[in-house]
Amino acid sequence: MSRRESGLLFKVWEGLRDLVYPPVCAVCGSPEENFLCSSCMEQLEKIHEPCCLWCGAPASAPVADCYECRNRDFFFEKARAYGLYEGKLGEMIKKFKFKGVRDLHPVLASFIHQTYQEFFGNEKFDFLEFVPLSKKRLRERGFNQSELLARSLSLRTGIPLSGALVKTRETGDQARVGNYGEREGNVKDAFALKDRGVMRGKSILLIDDVYTTGATVNECAAALKRGGAYRVCVLTLARSVKNGPQEPGRKVGNIEIAGVPFSKI
Numbered sequence: 195m196s197r198r199e200s201g202l203l204f205k206v207w208e209g210l211r212d213l214v215y216p217p218v219c220a221v222c223g224s225p226e227e228n229f230l231c232s233s234c235m236e237q238l239e240k241i242h243e244p245c246c247l248w249c250g251a252p253a254s255a256p257v258a259d260c261y262e263c264r265n266r267d268f269f270f271e272k273a274r275a276y277g278l279y280e281g282k283l284g285e286m287i288k289k290f291k292f293k294g295v296r297d298l299h300p301v302l303a304s305f306i307h308q309t310y311q312e313f314f315g316n317e318k319f320d321f322l323e324f325v326p327l328s329k330k331r332l333r334e335r336g337f338n339q340s341e342l343l344a345r346s347l348s349l350r351t352g353i354p355l356s357g358a359l360v361k362t363r364e365t366g367d368q369a370r371v372g373n374y375g376e377r378e379g380n381v382k383d384a385f386a387l388k389d390r391g392v393m394r395g396k397s398i399l400l401i402d403d404v405y406t407t408g409a410t411v412n413e414c415a416a417a418l419k420r421g422g423a424y425r426v427c428v429l430t431l432a433r434s435v436k437n438g439p440q441e442p443g444r445k446v447g448n449i450e451i452a453g454v455p456f457s458k459i
């Protein structure tokens with residue numbers, strides 16, 4: 195069969211498939227060709243600069259360390275996320291992660307790639323790493339959402355995927371643990387490297403789906419640093435701005451977390 199004929203056959207197959215299963219928006223189910231309809235797309239709360247230069251929390255002016263990350267020992271140098279873990283983006287991630295709606299993977303992978311280009315495009319990384327699941331959790335869920343995102347980013351950027359981190363013990367579900375002090379205790383020393391030598395002197399971009407208080411990615415970054423990594427940055431799909439310490443006057447609806455303006459430090 196010639197290339198032209200096989201192309202024609204593919205188009206006929208696509209037409210038949212669309213007749214039986216018309217393409218729909220992966221979030222709201224309305225007819226849509228591109229995974230996500232424009233109405234759902236508009237409702238995503240994307241995080242733009244200015245933000246905290248360290249943890250990436252949205253801010254009204256660039257800050258060197260915002261209220262959320264001041265007085266904390268972070269082992270990563272910079273964290274950034276595509277959008278807020280609310281509304282449509284929160285819905286998409288929950289469907290992808292807990293209900294196994296794999297159709298959402300391409301669109302979520304494109305969000306991770308966009309965020310990489312926006313915030314990390316000029317940096318050099320030796321490896322992409324992802325937050326591992328425990329063996330038990332991986333068996334239950336059947337896939338690791340962070341690994342899938344890291345794998346697709348590796349394909350798009352050419353940065354090798356590492357997979358050197360392992361979870362060394364079961365932890366309570368972070369989503370059920372309250373404040374960031376408790377969350378830090380819950381994941382303390384829960385991650386390690388399979389082979390400590392591989393990270394020596396390396397620059398790592400760590401991928402996860404959601405940054406809530408930063409406790410999980412921070413423990414992973416600590417394990418990477420113990421293994422000799424010299425720089426660890428964090429890239430997530432979403433970040434929560436609700437679970438951190440509450441500062442009087444901070445707004446979440448219109449995204450304003452007051453901090454110390456960079457110029458005043």
Ligand SMILES: [Zn+2]
Pocket residue numbers: 219220221222223224230231232233234235
């Ligand atoms: Zn929609």
Ligand SMILES: [Zn+2]
Pocket residue numbers: 246247248249250251259260261262263264
């Ligand atoms: Zn911060």
